Amino acid sequence: MTVMEIGAYGVVALFVLVALYVPLAFAMIAVGIVAFALQTSWQPALTFLATEPSQVLGSMDLTSVPLFLMMGAFVNVSGFSKDLYTAAAALLGHRRGGMSYATIGGSAAFGAICGSSPATVATFTRVALPEMLKHNYSPSFSGATIAAGGALKALIPPSLSMILYCVVARTYIFDVFTAAVIPALITIAANVIAIAVVVHFNPAIAPVSAPASRQEKFIAVRRAAPAMLLIAIIFAGLYSGIFTVNEAASVAAVVSFGFALVRRTITPKNLASGLRDTAATAGMIYFVLIGSSIFTYFISLAKIPEQLIAVIGTVDLPPIGIIVLMLGAYLALGAVFDELAAMVVTLPFALPVIVHFGYDPVWWAIINVIIVELGLVIPPIGLVILIINGMRPDIPLPALYRRIIPFVVADLIVLALLTAFPVLALWLPSMLHG
């Protein structure tokens, strides 16, 4: 068999295994090992089963994954989500759509100290939804706002999607975290504008509430102070260069554990439960990274990226046209494929193409993460929508999908902006690098 044939069969085999319910990580490992063995011999191929796990598991940088997830578990039991939401609601609740703005703001803030989008959504469905319903907000609009706020998490550092991207693409995590700042702010603004437009044309779905008194505002903000302090510690430490990402994750986990202890909200039972959930998720990420690492060797040896670039070179389109086609392909892939999985599988193919056309891998990280974010809310998968519907079956799925459309449009506009103007993502890292 020629190298090209092995490459083609390998890619097909990957999709066949995945379609046959073999976990993505193990499909990548199986294809990577067998295809590498066919190109060289079995002995070096099998040694990947030891060398790659030892590198992935022994990476201090990657300990940030379970540590940030642990932080999420600790802040959850500390009640920080409620504190942040109450403070945002006290400050913004009196405006039309104010509780929705509070949900977006609270989710964005909580996203900075919580490990995952689904966790943010599940938490805000418990915390924010009853409050919004109490203020006569439309249930489906409230649910859609929570979904949009939760999906935002993917774009707010420390984001696991970004960490995964950086490990697979071998890009500096700090650069990607920095590059995400302006796009995250633009996305928050776009979501706020989406709410403003929706409530302007349909005021009945978000009635105006009575304003909170000055004392109520003060108490709410004071109560949220520890959560804000934690956010400040992580961001200031990370962006000032005092901490590495791993150190920031260590501080985040230890400090959030300390807050949970001081607040006496942590018990042996919820501690063990939180650690078990964290371990299951972290283990999944470790497996994916081991799989991706082995798979990348096969891709490189089969020279698949070079062949892909040669094929794309025959297409009569400018680079931006190729990028737009790729974005379309990702969004279509997201309809049948988990976006995070799609990112990990396609990155070894897509990244060389991106770099070939002169684009920055750090910019592509942000584009990828926005696609992950979109995938969280777009049907038929739309994981965070499914979570809300699972927790509140009385809010029908079709209504949630309908109400999420303005937020999806807002995200698509942000995606178009970032595609047209990569400088929006790359300006801050370049400034920090001097």
Next chain:
Amino acid sequence: MITFRKMVNGAANALAVGGLSLLLILAAFTMLDGLLRAFANYPLDLIREVGDLVAAICGAACLPITLLRRANITLRTFSNAFPARVVQIIDSSAAAVVEVLMIAMAWQFYLFSVKTMRAGDVTWLLNIPKAPFWFAVDGILWVAVTVQTFVLIEEISGADRQPSTEAVP
């Protein structure tokens, strides 16, 4: 089978809690190292020396529970298109693939650990042997193999699944 289930559950859960508790302790020392380095110019060499080796044990400790809960990313887009019996056969085959790869991984890791021991690999400053850490990781991988064996038996017998974990992005 019930005893086996209890044993596997207990081992996977204990490793998850123990591994992440160890990681939290490592995080506390990493934080202390950062503070001492920044403010007292007194880094903790031990953390730099064995941090990645301890991290490997902590990371490996997460793997068995991931297998037990079937928490790996699996695309089941067309699961409704097949009869239950076909889905069970596909699930069992997929679990068998995972089992074979886990056995291969644990075996290769054993060979890797032996090689490290024979080469007398030590950390560069404090000369701490690396092999015991890798043998510990390998031990955990064999626990993961046992857990996957249990999962495979459950898939073949069509027994109830463990609750799965949430997805992550």
